Amino acid sequence: MIRILRQIFRTGIVTEPLPSEALSEAEEIGVRLEEAIRKRFRGSLAIRQVDAGSCNGCELEIHAINNPIYNCERFGIHFTASPRFADMLLVTGPVTRNMEIALRRTYNATPPPKVVVAVGDCGCNCGMFDESYAVVGGIDKVIPVNAVIHGCPPTPVALLQGILKAIG
């Protein structure tokens, strides 16, 4: 136990502000955004992540925004297990034929008002997986999309910026 405590105190808080190149853009909408989250979501934005066919690269980066360095919870963002509690769907793709129905159901299970964000090049426009018998298309081919985050995969900073933008 002593070892655990020592390691915790020695590590301290490693959370850092967004790097300077990302800072201006994030700051610009950040103030309005926190205000919007407080008003519209009572200070907490619940996100349900849906993998509709990704290679799992995007999932790694979405995990990363939860790590102590990016610590997305400080912005009032948290990931929920059920779409029924979600304000936002963060969807990675391309949407495969075998996931199309499940994605529709997840969308319908999310109560309005809801925001859908397509993540990654594949989610936005199919990426390398266009013109396949097994792929339906980008996320917007299946459910209405409000915002997109490009990248293969998008870095954690790009993800945070994209989420902030989608609500701002």
Added chain:
Amino acid sequence: MNESVEINKLRDVITSIFGSDAKKDEGQHPFSVLTYILPRDKFADAAKALKKAYALLAAEWATDETPFGRGFGVFACYRKGWEYLIVKADVPVEDPAFPSLTKNFVPAYRFERQIQSLMGITPAGHPDSRPWIKFEDWPEDAWPLRKSFDASKPMPRVDGQYKWVKAEGEGVYEIPVGPVHAGIIEPGHFRFQAVGEDIINLEERLGYVHKGIEKKFESLSWEKGAGLAGRVSGDTTVAHSLAYCMALESMTGCNLTERANWLRAIFLERERIANHLGDIGAICNDAAFAFMLYQLSKLKEIVLRTNHKLFGHRFMMDKIIPGGVAVDIEPGAKKEILSELDRISKDFEKLAVIYEESPSLEDRVRGTGVLRPEKARELCVVGIAARASGLNLDCRIFNPFPPYNQYDRIELGVPVLITGDVHARTWVRVQETRESIRIIRYMLENLPDGEICLPVNPPSSGLCGFAAVEGWRGEIIYWLQSGPAGEINRCMVRDPSSVNWLALEQAIPCNIVPDFPLCNKSFNQSYSGHDL
């Protein structure tokens, strides 16, 4: 040399039993793996004979060879120690069937369902005729891997029902989970039959992220194929593109510079470290020990940031290309990596002690999700799962590329545990992380000079290439075949998850339902790599 006797053992089995029936496939490039063509009715006999010689089944797949004016080909790849051997049987178009290997080798169970679903060749004598990856709402005669199939058009949906395994009896109930299940995770469906808290059966249903990758390869150039291979499973992007490139290089006889090989090895080990750090943390987190997750995800982030800074991508996607690598390690970068490794290793050792000395954690991870060594062998599992269950398998030892084959210099230690539980799979990762840190240091200090990439000539027609690479999860196999015009005729991808998913299903019964996430995490399989 003693070694050559060992290497030729499986070959001797085939030549001595089948004599003149077994024809060596001369179409194979000499750098590729040894392939024998057997008459179709001897396909299962070969499996039986090789099993007696203690071989394991590594992969099974089919090709459509109608562009060559032939029918289909069915392939089984066996492995024993140093030796890989492929047995091929020709299958005529008018009678698409072959003898099933499932009774001899359990992993053939899913390989063959997949062959039937996607290529439309029937494994005669297979105990389970349900499709795999192909869902019930696909048209029954849609066989995407056949050349006659038009892959650019979407398929109509038809009615159909999947036949689940049922369990009945007093107090038996069912828990269906997925495909969209809790957490930031890929989609898959798990169906538990349970009595009280105890699981009596688990059935997996996968295929949700099937993107038609193997078919897609056939429409790409050889160069672009490396990019697609890097997106088969995002967390294993280095190892997958490496295996693809090595298979391609084995077809063209391209010899890389030593520097290119060493850089590839460094990238491969960095990918291993990053994923192991994340996994160890996530396993502990699933045992409610969140402290480790936060500490280790911090270390993982350090590795990814260094990658981004030095190589331009956090996961080093597209950095391995045919003929070598796309990015070099500059002299200044070497110092940076070394100091990064010092930092990680210092913290990591402290955390390893905490892992070992926490009784509450030990209580959850020991004796949970046990995959017994005899079961692991029967299921022919690979990678971490194999080494945690007493199987000494590692392509870096048994099928090495330079620098791994310089044993006197690298002296790679491969941890093998026999308990097969969650703890064993975690501890294999801990020891491998240490080894990877050690050998990266060595490789950086002794990095040879030279070009980082050489031009690769596109292969001529009718050649085959093979490569097996130890990714962080385990052995990844690529098998390539060039068509009549020198294009990609077939690219077979075998992610370690394709074999190991079956092992998870077998390790779960007799555990309690709340331990499933913990067991699942300890295997941490790729859905995307399996579904393709």
